[in-house]
Amino acid sequence: MTRVLRAGVAGAGVFGGYHANKYKQASDIDFVGIYDLDIERAQTAATAHGVAAFDDLDAFLSSIDVLTIATPAFAHAAVALAALEKGIHVYTEKPLAVTSRDGEAMVAMAAEKGLVLACGHQERAVFEAMGLYDVPEKPLRLEAVRNGTASTRNLDVSVVLDLMIHDLDLAISLAGCEAGGLQATGRRREDEGYSAVGGDEVNAEVDFENGMKAVFRASRMAAERERTMRIVYPSGTVFIDLLNRKFENGTPFALNSDFAEADIARDPLGTSVFRFLDTVLGVRDRPLCTGAEALQALELGFAIDEDVAF
Incomplete structure (x- = not known):
């Protein structure tokens, strides 16, 4: 039986919308919701995609298996580390983090917990x-x-x-x-x-x-x-x-x-996201760009x- 992954997007801006569209297109995905500190932004984006809106990070993370982070770069690490701590596979937009210490912590935690950490170097x-x-x-x-x-x-x-x-x-x-x-x-x-x-x-x-x-x-x-x-x-x-x-x-x-x-070049974002999901599902050995490579x-x-x- 094919495993269905519960997916979420952190960040209700333009790039969050792009990633939400990819989760809507993906098979074997239950797109659960969109998280943003601004609940009105989250609600607007969530309504557009027919999913739930969250401004509580713990509640959001408790409802998903895989996460795309499309927040401003300074917030990547905090959201990623919270997700990885809960056993959630993470795809983050570039840059991976805004400090070496945070990037190293993300890569180390993903390795320790056996989780997929991918980064959006889609080119x-x-x-x-x-x-x-x-x-x-x-x-x-x-x-x-x-x-x-x-x-x-x-x-x-x-x-x-x-x-x-x-x-x-x-x-x-x-x-x-x-x-x-x-x-x-x-x-x-x-x-x-x-x-x-x-x-x-x-x-x-x-x-x-x-x-x-x-x-x-x-x-x-x-x-x-x-x-x-x-x-x-x-x-x-x-x-x-x-x-x-x-x-x-x-x-x-x-x-x-x-x-x-x-196909892979016509939609490089889709290629990157879908390979991340395939890696989580065990269909592929690795995402397009690993967290270690992004580091x-x-x-x-x-x-x-x-x-x-x-």
């Missing part, structure tokens, strides 16, 4: 669809640009943990090893009345232990959006436009030029922020 699904994880060479160099225009979202973390962390995770997953030395520079917006944690535009150069050099640029004060990556292999170069889902393959490897049409990207992000030293 791994796009790289998988391209075939980049099957390339038999390690990159020599990686150059990533992730620029966004001015926004009031995610100002509780630096641009490194908000935007660059996607590319940090992708670089680590391609390199297959730890990062070594780094250098970083950055600047902040100076608008009157503007307040955000950390830098708003950061450039970083990172040397990986296998010899790969990576150059990252992220901004939330750019004139226009840009999401590009250039990967240099010994046998050629791949250029990827993540925003427009196009790439140029200058290697001899048979990468998938139609990757944007692959690697997080710690590299902290090292970059520390080097910028705002």
Whole structure:
């Protein structure tokens, strides 16, 4: 008999709505409810999805088996640790946490209790669809640009943990090893009345232990959006436009030029959520991005922020 998982979403904002939609689409899921400290927000979101609203975390956690955390980043760890303590499998949006200590505690508790801890680094699904994880060479160099225009979202973390962390995770997953030395520079917006944690535009150069050099640029004060990556292999170069889902393959490897049409890349969030659920059910060995892998990207992000030293 197939096990039915009781699922909940913490966070009634935009991303909470995206995750709620995925739970509504998932099979073998009883989508129970949405939790938010603001009960009116929780009720509005819950009504839209035909589920219960909660503003009491204990009551919410007592009613579920699996949890997606889509709260502001500063609250990820507190909700995750409370859930893991109760034996609940956790999927959290990125970044995993906002301190190394919290991220380490989350990974340690999940391991101790034998629970699945996954993180929403969903662009791994796009790289998988391209075939980049099957390339038999390690990159020599990686150059990533992730620029966004001015926004009031995610100002509780630096641009490194908000935007660059996607590319940090992708670089680590391609390199297959730890990062070594780094250098970083950055600047902040100076608008009157503007307040955000950390830098708003950061450039970083990172040397990986296998010899790969990576150059990252992220901004939330750019004139226009840009999401590009250039990967240099010994046998050629791949250029990827993540925003427009196009790439140029200058290697001899048979990468998938139609990757944007692959099921896993058309809905990377769905791929990430459904693999988390499949891992909980024992259908898969692992989620798209594990908590331990997300912690690697997080710690590299902290090292970059520390080097910028705002």
